[in-house]
Amino acid sequence: MMEQLKRATISDVAEHAGVSRAAVSKVLRNAYGVSPAMRTKVEESMTLLNYRPLALARGMRGNSYTLGVFLVDLSNTFFSVLVEGIRDVAEELGYQVLIGQARHGLDAQQKLIEAMIDRRMDGLLLIAPFGPNEELEKLGRSIPVVVLGRHGPAQYFDTVASDDIAGSALIVDHLVSLGHERISMLANTQPDSEPGMPQTVRRQGYDTAMEKHGLAEHIDHVPGRWGYESGLEAGRSIANRPLAKRPTALHGGADVAALGAFTSLFDAGIRIPADISLVGYDNVPSASLPPIGLTTVDQSGVQMGRQAAELLLSRIEGRSESEHVLIPPKLIVRKTTSKPSPQVTTS
Incomplete structure (x- = not known):
């Protein structure tokens, strides 16, 4: 039985072409300011690596290049540290980050998450959401999702948490x-x-x-x-x-x-x-x-945020196997x- 090849990612294309991930993202989005030579170099690397950005899935979600971040408690300044790491990775690849805060309670949480989906965000990062795993699994079947703070296992979403x-x-x-x-x-x-x-x-x-x-x-x-x-x-x-x-x-x-x-x-x-x-x-x-x-x-809140954003972007690119990351703590x-x-x- 032949071993299944690992799907190429934006990072793989950037490394092969010798350019930044932001440059690859600009080529994918037909963004202003990309030189013909840069476009040719990136497209050649995409062809050689058999890179496919799942255009159909992106088109269904509106190709918004927007990531939604859900949180409940704005007074917890650790959450702002997580967002800093998320934003760093998102900006490297030309994504915008929109933050939504819900009141305590499952109904308020569900309404906000549904509003994010209705606005055709490409993926969601949920910081310590409430509710049963079954609801998160259902959500993960409809849109790429990474959950911060909660521990795995899960089948249809990824998790990043402190040990x-x-x-x-x-x-x-x-x-x-x-x-x-x-x-x-x-x-x-x-x-x-x-x-x-x-x-x-x-x-x-x-x-x-x-x-x-x-x-x-x-x-x-x-x-x-x-x-x-x-x-x-x-x-x-x-x-x-x-x-x-x-x-x-x-x-x-x-x-x-x-x-x-x-x-x-x-x-x-x-x-x-x-x-x-x-x-x-x-x-x-x-x-x-x-x-x-x-x-x-x-x-390591910034590292947690960066790791979560990396996982979400790889899900947006087509990865379906769930990953669960534990960050080693330090006193x-x-x-x-x-x-x-x-x-x-x-x-």
Whole structure:
């Protein structure tokens, strides 16, 4: 049986012709400013590589050279980092990126996604969408889709996510190495969490790491959502606990929630890290500000966005096999973690 040849992509054509991917995109779009020599060189490479840009599929979608980015929470600045990576790749190939934000809730999400499809976008990048995988699979059968944040597997769409199991383990391992045992987590225990959602996987990683260190009795999920206001509420609930019931360290779940908890704990007179060590997740730009210095997990947001855009463009070009990418996380140690004080541990 003959091995099936790998389908040529825009990147393959660009490398063969010795030009940029943007130049190949301009030739495909008959864009202004392409010299006859450039066009000839690119078209010869397309012929030699048997490159086919799926003109029929593009024509059915209107050949818009537009990618839709869906997200729910504009207040989470990590999402803007993802969009930066998406935009970088899209602009290299002459695509425009249009961003749509929906309110919380499946109905609002579905209406916005349908509006993007109606506007004949060539593909969709969905950042941490809600709802069952079955709905995403149905969507992926009608238009190229890549989902950021959620984990695979899936048959009709691709996923790009941080290795959230490993990320939570980095946090727990770091805190345990400092001497902490009473480690809680802002767990985002919302009822609509699907198995592959980041809040579900990070919570599993936290539980597994705590059990590995023999700290199962100290597993503590502080409920709420991963937003600044929920972080404030979670911090207040921890501050209101009796001293002996308070954690000495807190896995913040996401930077936006960790910063909310930081604020309310500070307002309650609880010192960070002397009284409670705090770790975020995402490494948003504000986490590195000197007055904060949040210890956090860096999941390479720009890289995630670029990877997702690359996958979407290859789907638009005709790839049908699903791909699921996990980005290795890295712990960034700053000022909000330290050894627990003797007074805290013995209370």
